[in-house]
Amino acid sequence: MAARKHFLVLLTLIICATACTAEQVGAPRPAPRISAPPSVENLPSTKVRSVVDGRTVELADGTRARISLLAEPVSCNAAAALEFATKTLLDKEVRVSSITPGEVSLILPDGTDFALAAVSAGVLRTSGVDGGPLMEAETQASKAKIGLWAQECPTSTPAPPPPVTSTSAAPPPAPPCVVAYRINSTWPGAFQAEVTIRNVSGALINGWALRWRFPDGQTITQMWNATASQSGADVTATNAGYTALIVPDGSISIGFNGSINGLNSVPDAFTLNGAACTVG
The missing domain is CATH 2.60.40.290 (Immunoglobulin-like)
Incomplete structure:
Protein backbone atom coordinates (compact mmCIF):
# COMPACT_ATOMS: atom_id res chain seq x y z
CA MET A 1 0.00 0.00 0.00
CA ALA A 2 2.86 2.40 0.84
CA ALA A 3 4.47 1.72 -2.54
CA ARG A 4 1.17 2.56 -4.29
CA LYS A 5 0.96 5.90 -2.42
CA HIS A 6 4.52 6.75 -3.37
CA PHE A 7 3.77 5.94 -7.01
CA LEU A 8 0.66 8.21 -7.07
CA VAL A 9 2.61 11.12 -5.53
CA LEU A 10 5.41 10.72 -8.09
CA LEU A 11 2.90 10.58 -10.96
CA THR A 12 1.23 13.79 -9.74
CA LEU A 13 4.56 15.62 -9.63
CA ILE A 14 5.45 14.47 -13.15
CA ILE A 15 2.08 15.68 -14.56
CA CYS A 16 2.43 19.09 -12.84
CA ALA A 17 6.00 19.59 -14.07
CA THR A 18 4.97 18.71 -17.64
CA ALA A 19 2.04 21.15 -17.61
CA CYS A 20 4.09 24.00 -16.13
CA THR A 21 6.89 23.46 -18.63
CA ALA A 22 4.44 23.42 -21.52
CA GLU A 23 2.97 26.72 -20.37
CA GLN A 24 6.41 28.30 -20.05
CA VAL A 25 7.65 27.12 -23.46
CA GLY A 26 4.48 28.10 -25.22
CA ALA A 27 4.34 30.76 -27.94
CA PRO A 28 6.08 33.93 -26.62
CA ARG A 29 4.04 37.07 -26.21
CA PRO A 30 5.01 39.88 -28.57
CA ALA A 31 7.17 42.59 -27.01
CA PRO A 32 5.54 46.02 -26.67
CA ARG A 33 6.31 48.38 -29.57
CA ILE A 34 8.35 51.46 -28.75
CA SER A 35 7.78 54.48 -30.90
CA ALA A 36 10.88 55.70 -32.69
CA PRO A 37 12.02 59.23 -31.89
CA PRO A 38 11.24 61.89 -34.48
CA SER A 39 13.84 62.14 -37.22
CA VAL A 40 14.86 64.62 -39.88
CA GLU A 41 12.82 62.65 -42.43
CA ASN A 42 9.65 63.57 -40.52
CA LEU A 43 10.21 67.32 -40.93
CA PRO A 44 8.28 69.18 -43.65
CA SER A 45 10.16 69.64 -46.92
CA THR A 46 10.17 72.73 -49.15
CA LYS A 47 12.39 74.72 -51.52
CA VAL A 48 14.21 77.98 -50.97
CA ARG A 49 12.79 80.44 -53.53
CA SER A 50 15.18 83.31 -52.85
CA VAL A 51 18.01 84.30 -50.51
CA VAL A 52 17.77 87.79 -49.00
CA ASP A 53 21.04 87.78 -47.08
CA GLY A 54 23.29 85.27 -45.35
CA ARG A 55 20.66 84.37 -42.75
CA THR A 56 17.31 85.36 -44.32
CA VAL A 57 15.46 83.34 -46.97
CA GLU A 58 12.12 83.18 -48.74
CA LEU A 59 10.55 79.74 -48.96
CA ALA A 60 8.48 78.28 -51.79
CA ASP A 61 5.18 79.40 -50.23
CA GLY A 62 6.38 83.02 -49.99
CA THR A 63 7.21 82.88 -46.28
CA ARG A 64 10.22 85.02 -45.39
CA ALA A 65 12.10 83.64 -42.41
CA ARG A 66 15.31 84.24 -40.54
CA ILE A 67 17.57 81.27 -39.88
CA SER A 68 17.78 80.65 -36.16
CA LEU A 69 20.93 81.01 -34.04
CA LEU A 70 22.82 83.09 -36.63
CA ALA A 71 23.97 86.66 -35.96
CA GLU A 72 23.49 89.49 -38.42
CA PRO A 73 26.10 89.29 -41.22
CA VAL A 74 29.15 91.42 -40.49
CA SER A 75 29.29 94.31 -42.96
CA CYS A 76 32.78 93.52 -44.22
CA ASN A 77 31.77 89.90 -44.90
CA ALA A 78 28.10 90.34 -45.91
CA ALA A 79 28.78 89.66 -49.61
CA ALA A 80 30.59 86.40 -48.83
CA ALA A 81 27.77 85.33 -46.49
CA LEU A 82 25.16 86.03 -49.19
CA GLU A 83 27.20 84.12 -51.78
CA PHE A 84 27.55 81.12 -49.46
CA ALA A 85 23.83 81.07 -48.60
CA THR A 86 22.81 81.45 -52.26
CA LYS A 87 25.09 78.63 -53.40
CA THR A 88 24.00 76.36 -50.54
CA LEU A 89 20.24 77.06 -50.39
CA LEU A 90 18.83 78.65 -53.56
CA ASP A 91 16.41 76.29 -55.33
CA LYS A 92 17.51 73.51 -52.98
CA GLU A 93 15.14 71.12 -51.24
CA VAL A 94 15.38 71.64 -47.49
CA ARG A 95 13.63 70.38 -44.40
CA VAL A 96 12.24 73.03 -42.07
CA SER A 97 12.04 73.02 -38.31
CA SER A 98 10.36 76.03 -36.69
CA ILE A 99 12.19 77.46 -33.67
CA THR A 100 10.39 80.72 -32.87
CA PRO A 101 7.90 82.85 -34.81
CA GLY A 102 9.67 84.16 -37.92
CA GLU A 103 12.72 81.92 -37.40
CA VAL A 104 13.50 78.47 -38.81
CA SER A 105 16.17 75.82 -38.81
CA LEU A 106 17.03 74.52 -42.29
CA ILE A 107 18.35 71.00 -42.85
CA LEU A 108 20.19 70.44 -46.14
CA PRO A 109 19.59 67.36 -48.34
CA ASP A 110 22.66 65.62 -46.86
CA GLY A 111 21.33 66.11 -43.32
CA THR A 112 23.60 69.05 -42.44
CA ASP A 113 22.14 71.97 -40.48
CA PHE A 114 22.70 75.14 -42.56
CA ALA A 115 23.55 77.26 -39.51
CA LEU A 116 26.30 74.81 -38.56
CA ALA A 117 27.62 74.77 -42.15
CA ALA A 118 27.72 78.59 -42.35
CA VAL A 119 29.48 78.97 -39.00
CA SER A 120 31.95 76.19 -39.84
CA ALA A 121 32.79 77.97 -43.12
CA GLY A 122 33.46 81.19 -41.21
CA VAL A 123 30.87 83.26 -43.09
CA LEU A 124 28.54 83.94 -40.13
CA ARG A 125 28.73 84.18 -36.36
CA THR A 126 26.39 82.57 -33.85
CA SER A 127 23.74 84.41 -31.81
CA GLY A 128 22.10 83.34 -28.56
CA VAL A 129 24.27 80.22 -28.27
CA ASP A 130 26.00 79.30 -25.00
CA GLY A 131 27.68 76.08 -26.14
CA GLY A 132 27.28 72.94 -28.24
CA PRO A 133 28.26 72.22 -31.88
CA LEU A 134 27.62 75.79 -33.13
CA MET A 135 29.90 77.36 -30.55
CA GLU A 136 32.55 74.70 -31.16
CA ALA A 137 32.36 75.39 -34.92
CA GLU A 138 32.77 79.15 -34.37
CA THR A 139 35.77 78.55 -32.11
CA GLN A 140 37.40 76.29 -34.70
CA ALA A 141 36.76 78.78 -37.53
CA SER A 142 38.26 81.57 -35.45
CA LYS A 143 41.35 79.53 -34.61
CA ALA A 144 41.79 78.51 -38.25
CA LYS A 145 41.41 82.14 -39.43
CA ILE A 146 38.92 81.28 -42.17
CA GLY A 147 36.17 83.38 -43.73
CA LEU A 148 35.40 86.54 -41.77
CA TRP A 149 38.05 85.55 -39.22
CA ALA A 150 40.74 85.97 -41.89
CA GLN A 151 40.13 89.73 -42.18
CA GLU A 152 39.76 92.72 -39.93
CA CYS A 153 36.00 92.80 -39.38
CA PRO A 154 34.96 95.38 -36.78
CA THR A 155 32.32 94.19 -34.33
CA SER A 156 31.54 97.59 -32.80
CA THR A 157 29.31 100.31 -34.19
CA PRO A 158 31.38 102.53 -36.50
CA ALA A 159 31.85 106.12 -35.41
CA PRO A 160 29.60 108.59 -37.22
CA PRO A 161 31.29 110.67 -39.91
CA PRO A 162 32.54 114.11 -38.89
CA PRO A 163 30.08 116.96 -39.42
CA VAL A 164 30.24 118.87 -42.67
CA THR A 165 31.62 122.35 -42.01
CA SER A 166 30.95 123.83 -45.42
CA THR A 167 28.44 126.70 -45.22
CA SER A 168 26.87 125.55 -48.48
CA ALA A 169 26.17 122.00 -47.27
CA ALA A 170 22.59 121.03 -46.48
CA PRO A 171 21.77 120.42 -42.80
CA PRO A 172 21.94 116.78 -41.74
CA PRO A 173 18.64 114.88 -41.77
CA ALA A 174 16.77 114.50 -38.52
CA PRO A 175 17.39 111.22 -36.65
CA PRO A 176 14.87 108.56 -37.76
Missing part, protein backbone atom coordinates in the same frame (compact mmCIF):
# COMPACT_ATOMS: atom_id res chain seq x y z
CA CYS A 177 14.42 107.13 -34.29
CA VAL A 178 14.13 107.99 -30.61
CA VAL A 179 15.44 105.54 -28.02
CA ALA A 180 14.55 105.56 -24.33
CA TYR A 181 16.68 103.39 -22.02
CA ARG A 182 15.29 102.82 -18.53
CA ILE A 183 16.60 100.71 -15.64
CA ASN A 184 13.57 99.13 -13.99
CA SER A 185 15.23 97.41 -11.06
CA THR A 186 18.64 96.63 -9.61
CA TRP A 187 19.84 93.99 -7.16
CA PRO A 188 23.33 92.85 -6.11
CA GLY A 189 25.31 92.02 -9.24
CA ALA A 190 22.38 92.31 -11.65
CA PHE A 191 19.69 94.57 -13.07
CA GLN A 192 16.68 94.67 -15.40
CA ALA A 193 16.21 97.31 -18.09
CA GLU A 194 13.75 98.28 -20.81
CA VAL A 195 14.59 99.91 -24.15
CA THR A 196 11.85 101.60 -26.20
CA ILE A 197 12.37 102.40 -29.90
CA ARG A 198 10.09 104.97 -31.56
CA ASN A 199 9.98 105.30 -35.33
CA VAL A 200 9.99 109.01 -36.28
CA SER A 201 11.33 108.47 -39.82
CA GLY A 202 7.91 108.79 -41.46
CA ALA A 203 8.36 105.40 -43.17
CA LEU A 204 7.64 101.81 -42.18
CA ILE A 205 10.58 99.97 -40.59
CA ASN A 206 10.57 96.28 -41.54
CA GLY A 207 13.37 94.54 -39.69
CA TRP A 208 15.86 96.32 -37.46
CA ALA A 209 19.06 96.03 -35.45
CA LEU A 210 19.62 98.35 -32.49
CA ARG A 211 23.21 98.85 -31.31
CA TRP A 212 24.76 100.46 -28.26
CA ARG A 213 27.86 100.28 -26.09
CA PHE A 214 27.81 99.65 -22.34
CA PRO A 215 29.99 102.16 -20.46
CA ASP A 216 30.69 100.02 -17.37
CA GLY A 217 31.19 96.51 -18.72
CA GLN A 218 27.60 95.38 -18.20
CA THR A 219 26.65 92.00 -19.71
CA ILE A 220 23.25 90.91 -21.04
CA THR A 221 22.16 87.55 -19.67
CA GLN A 222 18.61 87.33 -21.08
CA MET A 223 16.57 89.39 -23.57
CA TRP A 224 12.94 89.29 -24.68
CA ASN A 225 11.18 90.71 -27.77
CA ALA A 226 14.59 90.68 -29.52
CA THR A 227 17.74 88.58 -29.84
CA ALA A 228 20.90 89.90 -28.21
CA SER A 229 24.51 89.41 -29.30
CA GLN A 230 27.40 91.00 -27.45
CA SER A 231 31.09 91.43 -28.15
CA GLY A 232 32.86 93.07 -25.25
CA ALA A 233 30.94 96.24 -24.45
CA ASP A 234 29.19 96.36 -27.85
CA VAL A 235 25.61 95.07 -28.00
CA THR A 236 23.35 94.33 -30.97
CA ALA A 237 19.64 93.67 -30.38
CA THR A 238 17.95 92.19 -33.47
CA ASN A 239 14.18 92.09 -33.83
CA ALA A 240 12.18 88.95 -33.20
CA GLY A 241 9.80 87.83 -35.93
CA TYR A 242 6.84 89.44 -34.19
CA THR A 243 8.62 92.77 -33.51
CA ALA A 244 10.11 93.33 -37.00
CA LEU A 245 7.59 96.00 -38.05
CA ILE A 246 7.58 99.49 -36.51
CA VAL A 247 4.96 101.72 -38.11
CA PRO A 248 5.58 105.47 -38.55
CA ASP A 249 5.35 107.18 -35.15
CA GLY A 250 4.89 103.75 -33.57
CA SER A 251 7.14 102.13 -31.01
CA ILE A 252 8.20 98.76 -29.64
CA SER A 253 9.87 97.86 -26.38
CA ILE A 254 12.45 95.21 -25.58
CA GLY A 255 13.62 94.15 -22.15
CA PHE A 256 16.59 92.34 -20.73
CA ASN A 257 18.32 91.13 -17.59
CA GLY A 258 21.98 91.99 -17.17
CA SER A 259 24.91 91.53 -14.83
CA ILE A 260 27.00 94.35 -13.36
CA ASN A 261 30.20 94.68 -11.42
CA GLY A 262 30.12 98.09 -9.79
CA LEU A 263 28.70 101.02 -11.75
CA ASN A 264 25.68 100.70 -14.05
CA SER A 265 25.73 103.85 -16.18
CA VAL A 266 23.19 104.31 -18.98
CA PRO A 267 24.47 104.08 -22.59
CA ASP A 268 24.60 107.51 -24.21
CA ALA A 269 24.32 106.58 -27.91
CA PHE A 270 22.18 104.22 -29.99
CA THR A 271 21.96 103.42 -33.70
CA LEU A 272 19.06 101.75 -35.54
CA ASN A 273 20.04 100.00 -38.78
CA GLY A 274 23.19 102.13 -38.78
CA ALA A 275 21.44 105.50 -38.26
CA ALA A 276 22.02 107.44 -35.04
CA CYS A 277 18.96 107.85 -32.81
CA THR A 278 17.95 110.62 -30.48
CA VAL A 279 18.24 109.52 -26.85
CA GLY A 280 15.27 110.57 -24.81
Whole structure:
Protein backbone atom coordinates (compact mmCIF):
# COMPACT_ATOMS: atom_id res chain seq x y z
CA MET A 1 0.00 0.00 0.00
CA ALA A 2 2.86 2.40 0.84
CA ALA A 3 4.47 1.72 -2.54
CA ARG A 4 1.17 2.56 -4.29
CA LYS A 5 0.96 5.90 -2.42
CA HIS A 6 4.52 6.75 -3.37
CA PHE A 7 3.77 5.94 -7.01
CA LEU A 8 0.66 8.21 -7.07
CA VAL A 9 2.61 11.12 -5.53
CA LEU A 10 5.41 10.72 -8.09
CA LEU A 11 2.90 10.58 -10.96
CA THR A 12 1.23 13.79 -9.74
CA LEU A 13 4.56 15.62 -9.63
CA ILE A 14 5.45 14.47 -13.15
CA ILE A 15 2.08 15.68 -14.56
CA CYS A 16 2.43 19.09 -12.84
CA ALA A 17 6.00 19.59 -14.07
CA THR A 18 4.97 18.71 -17.64
CA ALA A 19 2.04 21.15 -17.61
CA CYS A 20 4.09 24.00 -16.13
CA THR A 21 6.89 23.46 -18.63
CA ALA A 22 4.44 23.42 -21.52
CA GLU A 23 2.97 26.72 -20.37
CA GLN A 24 6.41 28.30 -20.05
CA VAL A 25 7.65 27.12 -23.46
CA GLY A 26 4.48 28.10 -25.22
CA ALA A 27 4.34 30.76 -27.94
CA PRO A 28 6.08 33.93 -26.62
CA ARG A 29 4.04 37.07 -26.21
CA PRO A 30 5.01 39.88 -28.57
CA ALA A 31 7.17 42.59 -27.01
CA PRO A 32 5.54 46.02 -26.67
CA ARG A 33 6.31 48.38 -29.57
CA ILE A 34 8.35 51.46 -28.75
CA SER A 35 7.78 54.48 -30.90
CA ALA A 36 10.88 55.70 -32.69
CA PRO A 37 12.02 59.23 -31.89
CA PRO A 38 11.24 61.89 -34.48
CA SER A 39 13.84 62.14 -37.22
CA VAL A 40 14.86 64.62 -39.88
CA GLU A 41 12.82 62.65 -42.43
CA ASN A 42 9.65 63.57 -40.52
CA LEU A 43 10.21 67.32 -40.93
CA PRO A 44 8.28 69.18 -43.65
CA SER A 45 10.16 69.64 -46.92
CA THR A 46 10.17 72.73 -49.15
CA LYS A 47 12.39 74.72 -51.52
CA VAL A 48 14.21 77.98 -50.97
CA ARG A 49 12.79 80.44 -53.53
CA SER A 50 15.18 83.31 -52.85
CA VAL A 51 18.01 84.30 -50.51
CA VAL A 52 17.77 87.79 -49.00
CA ASP A 53 21.04 87.78 -47.08
CA GLY A 54 23.29 85.27 -45.35
CA ARG A 55 20.66 84.37 -42.75
CA THR A 56 17.31 85.36 -44.32
CA VAL A 57 15.46 83.34 -46.97
CA GLU A 58 12.12 83.18 -48.74
CA LEU A 59 10.55 79.74 -48.96
CA ALA A 60 8.48 78.28 -51.79
CA ASP A 61 5.18 79.40 -50.23
CA GLY A 62 6.38 83.02 -49.99
CA THR A 63 7.21 82.88 -46.28
CA ARG A 64 10.22 85.02 -45.39
CA ALA A 65 12.10 83.64 -42.41
CA ARG A 66 15.31 84.24 -40.54
CA ILE A 67 17.57 81.27 -39.88
CA SER A 68 17.78 80.65 -36.16
CA LEU A 69 20.93 81.01 -34.04
CA LEU A 70 22.82 83.09 -36.63
CA ALA A 71 23.97 86.66 -35.96
CA GLU A 72 23.49 89.49 -38.42
CA PRO A 73 26.10 89.29 -41.22
CA VAL A 74 29.15 91.42 -40.49
CA SER A 75 29.29 94.31 -42.96
CA CYS A 76 32.78 93.52 -44.22
CA ASN A 77 31.77 89.90 -44.90
CA ALA A 78 28.10 90.34 -45.91
CA ALA A 79 28.78 89.66 -49.61
CA ALA A 80 30.59 86.40 -48.83
CA ALA A 81 27.77 85.33 -46.49
CA LEU A 82 25.16 86.03 -49.19
CA GLU A 83 27.20 84.12 -51.78
CA PHE A 84 27.55 81.12 -49.46
CA ALA A 85 23.83 81.07 -48.60
CA THR A 86 22.81 81.45 -52.26
CA LYS A 87 25.09 78.63 -53.40
CA THR A 88 24.00 76.36 -50.54
CA LEU A 89 20.24 77.06 -50.39
CA LEU A 90 18.83 78.65 -53.56
CA ASP A 91 16.41 76.29 -55.33
CA LYS A 92 17.51 73.51 -52.98
CA GLU A 93 15.14 71.12 -51.24
CA VAL A 94 15.38 71.64 -47.49
CA ARG A 95 13.63 70.38 -44.40
CA VAL A 96 12.24 73.03 -42.07
CA SER A 97 12.04 73.02 -38.31
CA SER A 98 10.36 76.03 -36.69
CA ILE A 99 12.19 77.46 -33.67
CA THR A 100 10.39 80.72 -32.87
CA PRO A 101 7.90 82.85 -34.81
CA GLY A 102 9.67 84.16 -37.92
CA GLU A 103 12.72 81.92 -37.40
CA VAL A 104 13.50 78.47 -38.81
CA SER A 105 16.17 75.82 -38.81
CA LEU A 106 17.03 74.52 -42.29
CA ILE A 107 18.35 71.00 -42.85
CA LEU A 108 20.19 70.44 -46.14
CA PRO A 109 19.59 67.36 -48.34
CA ASP A 110 22.66 65.62 -46.86
CA GLY A 111 21.33 66.11 -43.32
CA THR A 112 23.60 69.05 -42.44
CA ASP A 113 22.14 71.97 -40.48
CA PHE A 114 22.70 75.14 -42.56
CA ALA A 115 23.55 77.26 -39.51
CA LEU A 116 26.30 74.81 -38.56
CA ALA A 117 27.62 74.77 -42.15
CA ALA A 118 27.72 78.59 -42.35
CA VAL A 119 29.48 78.97 -39.00
CA SER A 120 31.95 76.19 -39.84
CA ALA A 121 32.79 77.97 -43.12
CA GLY A 122 33.46 81.19 -41.21
CA VAL A 123 30.87 83.26 -43.09
CA LEU A 124 28.54 83.94 -40.13
CA ARG A 125 28.73 84.18 -36.36
CA THR A 126 26.39 82.57 -33.85
CA SER A 127 23.74 84.41 -31.81
CA GLY A 128 22.10 83.34 -28.56
CA VAL A 129 24.27 80.22 -28.27
CA ASP A 130 26.00 79.30 -25.00
CA GLY A 131 27.68 76.08 -26.14
CA GLY A 132 27.28 72.94 -28.24
CA PRO A 133 28.26 72.22 -31.88
CA LEU A 134 27.62 75.79 -33.13
CA MET A 135 29.90 77.36 -30.55
CA GLU A 136 32.55 74.70 -31.16
CA ALA A 137 32.36 75.39 -34.92
CA GLU A 138 32.77 79.15 -34.37
CA THR A 139 35.77 78.55 -32.11
CA GLN A 140 37.40 76.29 -34.70
CA ALA A 141 36.76 78.78 -37.53
CA SER A 142 38.26 81.57 -35.45
CA LYS A 143 41.35 79.53 -34.61
CA ALA A 144 41.79 78.51 -38.25
CA LYS A 145 41.41 82.14 -39.43
CA ILE A 146 38.92 81.28 -42.17
CA GLY A 147 36.17 83.38 -43.73
CA LEU A 148 35.40 86.54 -41.77
CA TRP A 149 38.05 85.55 -39.22
CA ALA A 150 40.74 85.97 -41.89
CA GLN A 151 40.13 89.73 -42.18
CA GLU A 152 39.76 92.72 -39.93
CA CYS A 153 36.00 92.80 -39.38
CA PRO A 154 34.96 95.38 -36.78
CA THR A 155 32.32 94.19 -34.33
CA SER A 156 31.54 97.59 -32.80
CA THR A 157 29.31 100.31 -34.19
CA PRO A 158 31.38 102.53 -36.50
CA ALA A 159 31.85 106.12 -35.41
CA PRO A 160 29.60 108.59 -37.22
CA PRO A 161 31.29 110.67 -39.91
CA PRO A 162 32.54 114.11 -38.89
CA PRO A 163 30.08 116.96 -39.42
CA VAL A 164 30.24 118.87 -42.67
CA THR A 165 31.62 122.35 -42.01
CA SER A 166 30.95 123.83 -45.42
CA THR A 167 28.44 126.70 -45.22
CA SER A 168 26.87 125.55 -48.48
CA ALA A 169 26.17 122.00 -47.27
CA ALA A 170 22.59 121.03 -46.48
CA PRO A 171 21.77 120.42 -42.80
CA PRO A 172 21.94 116.78 -41.74
CA PRO A 173 18.64 114.88 -41.77
CA ALA A 174 16.77 114.50 -38.52
CA PRO A 175 17.39 111.22 -36.65
CA PRO A 176 14.87 108.56 -37.76
CA CYS A 177 14.42 107.13 -34.29
CA VAL A 178 14.13 107.99 -30.61
CA VAL A 179 15.44 105.54 -28.02
CA ALA A 180 14.55 105.56 -24.33
CA TYR A 181 16.68 103.39 -22.02
CA ARG A 182 15.29 102.82 -18.53
CA ILE A 183 16.60 100.71 -15.64
CA ASN A 184 13.57 99.13 -13.99
CA SER A 185 15.23 97.41 -11.06
CA THR A 186 18.64 96.63 -9.61
CA TRP A 187 19.84 93.99 -7.16
CA PRO A 188 23.33 92.85 -6.11
CA GLY A 189 25.31 92.02 -9.24
CA ALA A 190 22.38 92.31 -11.65
CA PHE A 191 19.69 94.57 -13.07
CA GLN A 192 16.68 94.67 -15.40
CA ALA A 193 16.21 97.31 -18.09
CA GLU A 194 13.75 98.28 -20.81
CA VAL A 195 14.59 99.91 -24.15
CA THR A 196 11.85 101.60 -26.20
CA ILE A 197 12.37 102.40 -29.90
CA ARG A 198 10.09 104.97 -31.56
CA ASN A 199 9.98 105.30 -35.33
CA VAL A 200 9.99 109.01 -36.28
CA SER A 201 11.33 108.47 -39.82
CA GLY A 202 7.91 108.79 -41.46
CA ALA A 203 8.36 105.40 -43.17
CA LEU A 204 7.64 101.81 -42.18
CA ILE A 205 10.58 99.97 -40.59
CA ASN A 206 10.57 96.28 -41.54
CA GLY A 207 13.37 94.54 -39.69
CA TRP A 208 15.86 96.32 -37.46
CA ALA A 209 19.06 96.03 -35.45
CA LEU A 210 19.62 98.35 -32.49
CA ARG A 211 23.21 98.85 -31.31
CA TRP A 212 24.76 100.46 -28.26
CA ARG A 213 27.86 100.28 -26.09
CA PHE A 214 27.81 99.65 -22.34
CA PRO A 215 29.99 102.16 -20.46
CA ASP A 216 30.69 100.02 -17.37
CA GLY A 217 31.19 96.51 -18.72
CA GLN A 218 27.60 95.38 -18.20
CA THR A 219 26.65 92.00 -19.71
CA ILE A 220 23.25 90.91 -21.04
CA THR A 221 22.16 87.55 -19.67
CA GLN A 222 18.61 87.33 -21.08
CA MET A 223 16.57 89.39 -23.57
CA TRP A 224 12.94 89.29 -24.68
CA ASN A 225 11.18 90.71 -27.77
CA ALA A 226 14.59 90.68 -29.52
CA THR A 227 17.74 88.58 -29.84
CA ALA A 228 20.90 89.90 -28.21
CA SER A 229 24.51 89.41 -29.30
CA GLN A 230 27.40 91.00 -27.45
CA SER A 231 31.09 91.43 -28.15
CA GLY A 232 32.86 93.07 -25.25
CA ALA A 233 30.94 96.24 -24.45
CA ASP A 234 29.19 96.36 -27.85
CA VAL A 235 25.61 95.07 -28.00
CA THR A 236 23.35 94.33 -30.97
CA ALA A 237 19.64 93.67 -30.38
CA THR A 238 17.95 92.19 -33.47
CA ASN A 239 14.18 92.09 -33.83
CA ALA A 240 12.18 88.95 -33.20
CA GLY A 241 9.80 87.83 -35.93
CA TYR A 242 6.84 89.44 -34.19
CA THR A 243 8.62 92.77 -33.51
CA ALA A 244 10.11 93.33 -37.00
CA LEU A 245 7.59 96.00 -38.05
CA ILE A 246 7.58 99.49 -36.51
CA VAL A 247 4.96 101.72 -38.11
CA PRO A 248 5.58 105.47 -38.55
CA ASP A 249 5.35 107.18 -35.15
CA GLY A 250 4.89 103.75 -33.57
CA SER A 251 7.14 102.13 -31.01
CA ILE A 252 8.20 98.76 -29.64
CA SER A 253 9.87 97.86 -26.38
CA ILE A 254 12.45 95.21 -25.58
CA GLY A 255 13.62 94.15 -22.15
CA PHE A 256 16.59 92.34 -20.73
CA ASN A 257 18.32 91.13 -17.59
CA GLY A 258 21.98 91.99 -17.17
CA SER A 259 24.91 91.53 -14.83
CA ILE A 260 27.00 94.35 -13.36
CA ASN A 261 30.20 94.68 -11.42
CA GLY A 262 30.12 98.09 -9.79
CA LEU A 263 28.70 101.02 -11.75
CA ASN A 264 25.68 100.70 -14.05
CA SER A 265 25.73 103.85 -16.18
CA VAL A 266 23.19 104.31 -18.98
CA PRO A 267 24.47 104.08 -22.59
CA ASP A 268 24.60 107.51 -24.21
CA ALA A 269 24.32 106.58 -27.91
CA PHE A 270 22.18 104.22 -29.99
CA THR A 271 21.96 103.42 -33.70
CA LEU A 272 19.06 101.75 -35.54
CA ASN A 273 20.04 100.00 -38.78
CA GLY A 274 23.19 102.13 -38.78
CA ALA A 275 21.44 105.50 -38.26
CA ALA A 276 22.02 107.44 -35.04
CA CYS A 277 18.96 107.85 -32.81
CA THR A 278 17.95 110.62 -30.48
CA VAL A 279 18.24 109.52 -26.85
CA GLY A 280 15.27 110.57 -24.81
